[in-house]
Amino acid sequence: MSDSSRNYENFIELRKRDSSFIWTSRKLNPQLAYYQGIPRPTPIFHKQNVLNSPRIQELLDNISKKQNVSKLVLEEKVLSVLDEIGYNKNLKVIRWLGLVLVEICLRMSTGIYVNVDNLLKLKTEMGNCPVIFVPSHRSYADFILMSYLCFTYDIEIPAIAAGMDFHGMWGMGNMLRDTGAFFMRRSYNDDDLYWAVFKQYIYQLVTKGDLPIEFFIEGTRSRSNKSLIPKYGLISMILKAFFFGEVPDIKFVPINISYDRILEESLFAFELLGVPKPKESTSGFFKSLKVIKENFGKIYFHFGQPISAKRFFGDKLERSVHNMGPLHVQEMTEKEKAVIPSLAHTIVHTQQKCGVINVFNLVALILNDNLVNSKELLTVKELIEEVYWLKDVIQKLGAFVYTENIENSVDECFVVHKNLIEVQPNNRIRLVHNNIILDKIHSSKLKAHSLSEKCMTFSVPFVMLQMYINPSLHYFLDVALIVVILKYQQDLDAEELFNKYHFLRSLFSVEFVTILPWVKMEFHNALQYSTVLNLIQLTSANSYILGNNGKLENFLCTMLEPFMLSYYIAVVVLEESPVIIDEETVLVNSQKILEDKINNGNEFVHPYSLNLDSLTNCLNVLVTLGALSKTRSRNKITYEIRRQEIVPIKEKLRNYMSYCCSEDSCIKMKYLKNKL
Structure with a gap:
């Protein structure tokens, strides 16, 4: 990976220098992903095209005959499904949300960094084929910050695949939809009509859309802070348009998002031990805003080199097989299905290579080794010496460690992670343990064994520490x-x-x-x-x-x-x-x-x-x-x-x-x- 690809710009720092209101109100001329002509497609246009597509119309005809149901009734059902799924764009909502995000980010973060050279190069190359943003997924903040980044650099905010968890949140679901989110059910309970409509909607966005599309190939947030096995569902739907020759190419952009401190760290630690995830709700969201009083350090976005589907598959596939009949009755061949996992894994592998290792990742490794190997607790000076040693080792293994000064970065670790580590009066470092009351976390609903308070209290700090070891x-x-x-x-x-x-x-x-x-x-x-x-x-x-x-x-x-x-x-x-x-x-x-x-x-x-x-x-x-x-x-x-x-x-x-x-x-x- 070239040095220029590691040229990071702290783009939130720019907001300290001028009026956030003037900046969010500025005239926008965003770069589109796949501009095919005037007028630009609208959210309503996409829904109508899905409804009127030969595939959906033929399906409705068959269902109407089999179930003796009026086709008009079925079309109303399709429109209802599309209203549930489809994204919207409301520039006023986007601007106001941008203004709020600026203030939150300035309070919570000491910097949001992006490898600006790769980003600007990508921007100049957009416009000729669909562009798919594929970020790693470590926090709910990922998709919000991705949209904020696009707004900052004048790239059209993507259509973002979001889970139905958010759809039912009062106020939040509509706000997310107005900023480009489209919603998918995690299961469709044999509702074949829903599944067909959703797949056709994705096909529509890829072939006729002008926005980038964003989805998380891991399917869900990684509670462990490690990469997860990729899911093949959405990437298969997206690639269908390429395999069928409906678009000249598709560019997948792997993006690694790394956090000095994850917003949901304690929640994830409990989930890993078996405490069920709380249901998303608007009231829960507002309660979580108390975290804006805390310091979460830096956030890093690294845009990897786009992966061209055309170059990746090369001559492995013969797309002309889909010229033999109407496209709406065709499906992907077994050979096409077989090559998708390789691309999906390549995206995850590239996300990993694009990762930014921060000093606390090294500190966590060192403290873990110190704690479990009968060694005397480290002093701050000894910790710094170990960080220098481990930084040299991990860089030889191909990692990129972001720090301008190790001593300052270690000091910052004690501020950002004061809930987890602390320096004792004797200058030695220990984990912070807080008593855990299981009544507050509904022990009867644990996913597996009902762990005791004693075990939970002992385990949670180790689990949280491990979450910062795992990315390396x-x-x-x-x-x-x-x-x-x-x-x-x-x-x-x-x-x-x-x-x-x-x-x-x-x-x-x-x-x-x-x-x-x-x-x-x-x-x-x-x-x-x-x-x-x-x-x-x-x-x-x-x-x-x-x-x-x-x-x-x-x-x-x-x-x-x-x-x-x-x-x-x-x-x-x-x-x-x-x-x-x-x-x-x-x-x-x-x-x-x-x-x-x-x-x-x-x-x-x-x-x-x-x-x-x-x-x-x-x-x-x-x-x-x-x-x-x-x-x-x-x-x-x-x-x-x-x-x-x-x-x-x-x-x-x-x-x-x-x-x-x-x-x-x-x-x-x-x-x-x-x-x-």
Whole structure:
């Protein structure tokens, strides 16, 4: 990634210099995504085109005959669905919202940064084909700030795919719709007419629209602050227009949005432990505005290089097959469907490469290692020294760390994250623990095991700290897996090492997003990085052994500990369960075992191992690996366990456990309690 792509501009700083009201009231001449002629399409135009499209009209004719329902009644139903789905644009609402956002951002943030060179280059290239913004999704603030950024740089505010959670919020749903949001149901309960109308609406926006389209390929906010496996639904609908030859190209723009501090951090920590997400409501939104009194540090937007569908697919596809008959009766070919996952994963991978690592990500890694490894609590001076060391390591692994001065950035961490870390009178750093009253978080509604107040109080700070470790883990993961393998078997040739690496990488392919065709490439890259960092050496016999970087070696093992433990416990629970078991029971039993280990104090168990994301990811990947078969009925998920597949996985994992979860865990736990 070139240096120019990392030229960041603090665009909120510009608002301190002039009148926000004059700025939001300025004459706008926004850049369009795909301008096809005059007049510009309106929201009403899009709805009418969907209703009158041959696909929808033919569907209505068929339903009318089968169900003996008047076609006019069905058309009214389609218009009602379109009113539920469709976006609107109200410039007055956009301007007033822009004015409010300026004031909120100036209070909450010390800077909102964007790699301005890439953004302006993208702006000059817009206008020839549909442009799709694909940001990472870590906060509800993502889509609001994306629209604010577009308004700032005079790019037409995109049509944004939003969940129905917001649709029912009094006042908020209409405001979001007026600023470009269109709404989609998370499930359509076999309502084929709704599904057909929604797909046709997307097709309409891509082929006849002039706005960029924005959607979150991960489907939902990542509570863990890690990348999630991409969803293929919306990207498939968007690509249909390209596959059918209705547009010359489609440009997907991967965008990484990184936060010094996430607005929903405590909410996410509780969700990861099983506390249900509160229902979105307008009153809840206004209650949440109390956070504007707090300092959330910096926010970073990084626009990656656009991915052209035409160049990406090249000659892999033969689009002329869709010239054989009317388009409205055609569907994507199996070959077209098969290439979509590769593009989706490439977008997520590019989002990761565009990430900005902030100093607190490094601080979180260092504090975690310090807390769980029986070390004396760090002083501020020692922490700064460790940050310098880790910054050098992670940059060698390809990360970009944004800081102008490490000492100042560390000081800022104590201000921004004062709810999580603090400096004691003896100048040593500790986690902040606040007593948690489960009555306030409806313990009876927990998604899995009803964790005790004692366990919650102990675990939440560790889970929150881990959320700031997670954005950096994809840089370390592959070299960490190689280290753990060689700790167990000290001398392996390249083929043997790859086979063991392939097993672990496949097992964690949902936890740390990858697709199996990339694993060989990731392995070879990891060998190179591991050699540069002196983690491994190649012997004269052409086999690999551990190198002489014990400090980093142990650091990497600590990173993997909670994930290895979560997966191992889940597999143990499955091995000891009946052949048929429901998902909730697996989660409950896994959390119960982990909580008992945490509460009895006889051994150290990393509290992040309790998180439901990892336990669920484990179940999903075991389905992919053929160790479980999954059935969903009436909102209940059940699994059939194939023990002949589960047992070997458990045994392989057990081999690595002692190298990730230290054998002196009892001593660690007692020492940790003294420190905290």
